[in-house]
Amino acid sequence: MTIWCPDLDHKTGPKYLLIAEAIGQSIADGSLKERDRLPVQRDLAYRLGLSLNTVSRAYAEAIKRGFLHGEVGRGTYVRGAGPMPLRDAPSGMVRPTSGPIDFTLNLPAPGEGAAELAATLADLQGSDKLAAHLDYQTDGGAPRHAEAAAAWLRPLGLDAHADEVILANGAQHGLLVSLLAMARPGDVLLTEAMTYAPIKALARHLDLKLMPVAMDDGGLSPAALDDACRNSAAKVLYCMPTLHTPTAITMTEVRRREIAAVAKRHDLLIIEDDVFGFLPPERPRPLACHAPEQTVFLTSVSKCLAPGLRVGFLHAPDRLRRALHAAVNLSCWMPPSLMAEIASTWIMDGTAQRLNQFQRSEARARQQLARRILSGHDVRADPHGLHLWLVLPKHWWADAFRAAAERQGVKVLTGETFVITQADAPNAVRICLSHEPVRDRVIQGLEIIAGLLDETGHPGDLVV
Template identity: 50%
Template structure:
């Protein structure tokens, strides 16, 4: 059987990156199906007439980008994209009561917000201000919506003035606007070693370098952040201090204070993703409250109201606000006034706070189901939030475990898809309790996972 040979005749740049780009294209076009075993890097180097160091570096970069997975003693294989949120089929985002049980999506529990949104849309449709909401808006027009954002940020534990609030089209758009506004190609962006995968895709598109900050059982390790600051002059550090995905860890007040102090001292922008913050009671003070001149705080209504209501808010130091507004203008011209108006009314009349409480209560009940079915020895006790992090028993590989669950019609996420360095990813899985509307389906899915956890992995899946 012929070995895979990348076409390096076109393009420019380092050869190892041209190999990776050729690999990515062949995977996308179906010429390299998931599970395909690639030739050893030395054999590929011989066939291409290049240095083995070049092909070794290419394979390492492809593993980092989650294109490949390496199995010690077995070889290097094309990864499946089934569980990769950056490349997944959008159809799998749809909620149904048939087909595979989907425990891979970190979306809010459905069913609470529809009647409230219907009410507000009716009020807008029959009220006097509809015409202006259908026209272009200026910064002056946004003052009302910024004030609603200020109220929502206060609900998230952050006290800011209205002139520091920037409305965006959801949290992901907010993060992209921050990166576009404040970082240049070649700048170094740090993130937690296990992180929100789309951020890495954004960084790659913007030509940013990335670095992984070490994590332990209590979250991101401040000493690792400090070491990066001394060694490489990072421009920004993206992190999720509350109910971190995938690990569920909430960073302590002490670690937050240390990270804020390090960022202030080294002039590093902290990008604090707080989309899960409203789901946690009694959370520590936000980083943006500790380091207001260094931190950009990102929040949205996607986890508490509805994912389709694409509204979020940034809180930023005043000196950075103009650049963020320009970034919003460049990407979408303006945050859609209609959706902003719906969100603003829900915030102002207290509905969003009620919806947050409903999400918290229901999530807590579902987390108790996880504890009951999987056992407290298997799952760390986290009573809040939409997801759990499950380190796998010895011998299981996360991709093999995920494939076995998929065979039994249950979708989960393997830990490797969140890893900045996939080769160093723990053998663990993330289970989301909120995507399935029907709790009976959630229970069946958890029971299937519990059954797989009781199995002994086959010899092909044993860690080598």
């Protein structure tokens, strides 16, 4: 094993990056040679006076950059000559960089999640925590996971405490849990006129009757919601006040107060889906702040950290928490302990905030590309969102536009995907900007979309 210890004195920046850069420099100047074994992480951490987690992250970063490779049970070695690892998708997410350009999936952009995950798992391996995640957890999961969840929710505007938070297997599972706890077969479930597409399948399986409520340019209409409550026996509303999908509308503070007032007047329960709430640097307070006894606030880390990290958070009033815990137990017995540990570690050590900031920056950059390329067309978007809503010109029918785009190698979703009844489908498509791993493919896809919008002579595709 090589006795190697970098000199980090008088250098500024994140320590794990400084170590990774020092490894690269040592390889370049010959002080580290091919097949040299690096120091054990614990030893190097001790010599540098750093945490094991920092050194683990540094080694993971060096592996990602192609400087090192690890061998199970043997250690970490300087990489030999040969092809460097593919880095089109820096997080290691397996997303194709060839073939059709996919604007249908509302996922976060690939970032540095893989390196962070490798470091966190290495840290767990060297601690006494790992074995605990192989056993059943207490009702609601480990207390430290709930404490981390509450800490994650507070910057969104909630005065959250650990005993008010319930963990789930992602936001979609959280939605299922909420419906199991708050509605009964045959109940009416109110939704926005355009809504999260899987709610239709969930309602069908739970035997709930969906009733769409009209929207305007500010989002869900308070007057229409009041009418729906008066004219039905609805007990629950599902809505997305922040960066609504597919329209990208964010309700104002005033609109949220109005919606909350209607809910209080009719004793209407609310499921507030806030999965995109991490994106805007400034945002109105959640509906849950205006109607705390009515509202289950639902979010997850999947849209801001990594979609494979299936951890969701529900913040709920006391009168609903027992039923929500029971629904979690019924549907999956317990939250995913190892994933919750990873998410909690990232929240408490600042990793989640760094990854979150990357998503904000990348979302802004991609929205700027879309605004430039689609200039002159009817685009509804938020500069901080992952998607945009493109209202089509009169000479295009949405399904024909979708088919034409697909023939040119670009996939989009039409408005029909997001409505309760097909007759209400708007002539528009949703374009998700962050799924593609590299911006060049985003640009290519948007330019194809722009070209189609400018065409006026598609026999068989035009509305007549």
